[in-house]
Amino acid sequence: MSRINELLTRGVAEIIEEQSLKQRLASGKKLVVKLGIDPTASKLHLGHYLVLQKLRDFQDAGHQAVLVIGDFTATIGDPSGRTTKRVALTKQKIKENMKDYTTQAGKIVDLGRAKTVYNSSWFNNLGIDGIIELASKATFSQIMERKEFRTRLKRDHLSMLESFYPLLQGYDSVKLAADVEIGGLDQKLNLLMGRQIQKRYGQKEQDIVLTPLLRGLDGVEKMSKSAGNYIAFADSAENIFGKIMSIPDSLMREYFIYCSRVPNEQIDTVFSDLSNKKITPIEAKKKLAYEIVRVYYDEGWAVKARREFERVFQEKGEPRPTILAIGAEQKIKALDFLIKNKLASSKSAARRLIIQGGFKIDGQQIRDPKTMVTLKKGLNLRLGKFKSLEIILKGGQK
Incomplete structure (x- = not known):
């Protein structure tokens, strides 16, 4: 061409x-x-x-x-x-x-x-x-x-x-x-x-x-911040990879063409191999996720993101926690905590994450956005499938 x-x-x-x-x-x-x-x-x-x-x-x-x-x-x-x-x-x-x-x-x-x-x-x-x-x-x-x-x-x-x-x-x-x-x-x-x-x-x-307009992670609505079905350029390599792995299989070709730099001939080969069962859908999707991560990060980050996904989801490991430093122990509503620390794309996305059971504290689900959370050193927080946080006090003391 x-x-x-x-x-x-x-x-x-x-x-x-x-x-x-x-x-x-x-x-x-x-x-x-x-x-x-x-x-x-x-x-x-x-x-x-x-x-x-x-x-x-x-x-x-x-x-x-x-x-x-x-x-x-x-x-x-x-x-x-x-x-x-x-x-x-x-x-x-x-x-x-x-x-x-x-x-x-x-x-x-x-x-x-x-x-x-x-x-x-x-x-x-x-x-x-x-x-x-x-x-x-x-x-x-x-x-x-x-x-x-x-x-x-x-x-x-x-x-x-x-x-x-x-x-x-x-x-x-x-x-x-x-x-x-x-x-x-x-x-x-x-x-x-x-x-x-x-x-x-x-x-x-x-x-x-x-x-064309890109469909979001739900496979239905146009990707947008207001719909909460988006992947930001600034998302971490691991988050981009994990979110791509969550899209419906029916979106794969669309995302290959609209979101990656993979040549058309190689895309055709991927879907030919899928049709002939030379590769599985998850293998095709991992290639897609890898290629999209490469757009925003380098190849090394794409490899790390793929390995982290395989470790967490295929080997049933836990995501490596990100450190969140706070000034002192404090109480705060679950919804306010997510918004204050920019852990959700919007207030509605934060509320949805909590109500759907995607927010856990030391393994316990929090389903009410108004639940008061006591933030203290050593606390482990889980947000959805892809993100884990560990609380430390500022100054580095866990």
Whole structure:
């Protein structure tokens, strides 16, 4: 498979103006390829991998990758696919979320060759005249083409600010004179608006590369922090490996293609061997987990993660505990303990972990989130199948 063919097919759900994009690629021109991400949460997850990897693919093909951090648009929040209004984020919260964004994105994209821009750099200076001009580039009926907008408008739950979001994202493309924009399928209408806004500002319209939406660990819903079914780039190698091993077998091919760098030919071989019973599903899944860990860590960490999984789950060992240092013995509600120490992705995920019996203290299950827990030295805590903690007092005394 040629590089251009793979660029336009692997992990691609739809290309808008495919012939135009092929002509641009064949022209030899260095294209400006844009990907925008709003810092509405502090962690990137595997659901972000595919768009970042597609940006890297264009980069490796010799084009200019531009990563747009939507620190301005994040104050509104992307309404795509939502039936309720997003909770507005403060500038301080957005700043906190952005702190490690580029570091995380840099696991996939070569930031040394990419441009990283913040859309507040132009929106903060746009002024009321610029806003009025931008608003004139689209009609209200075009905005209302979005099904979720029409539904929410009937309930009087759509703010004017949210309806303006697609125009703002489209204006990013104008400022960058983007040739190509990458996004998930749920971003299609926003990216189409970018084409329209560019045309109204006298620019050639960008072509669009849309990627599929990755299903989360449950195999049903889209991977997201709010659903609690995600794997973060920043998760430990052991946690990434263990979580991949927990996915339904039916997701394996999807994860091989959308979350790893394994060549298509090798993926076909894995599933051929599965069909011919040369390997078992667990062996195939261990290869998948190993390859995904390698994306975020090096090969040595991937080997360690595989060995730890085999030791704990196939040899029935216990996970090695992580040390958690506290200032002094204390009492705290189980739910508050998990949230305070960032041991769950969200409050709802922490509550779910406890109610489902995934939180143990010295081997005893805690099923009530309101249970008071006495934290003291030597206490052993178990969180789900993959994580064990041992409490020490600060200063190192167990």
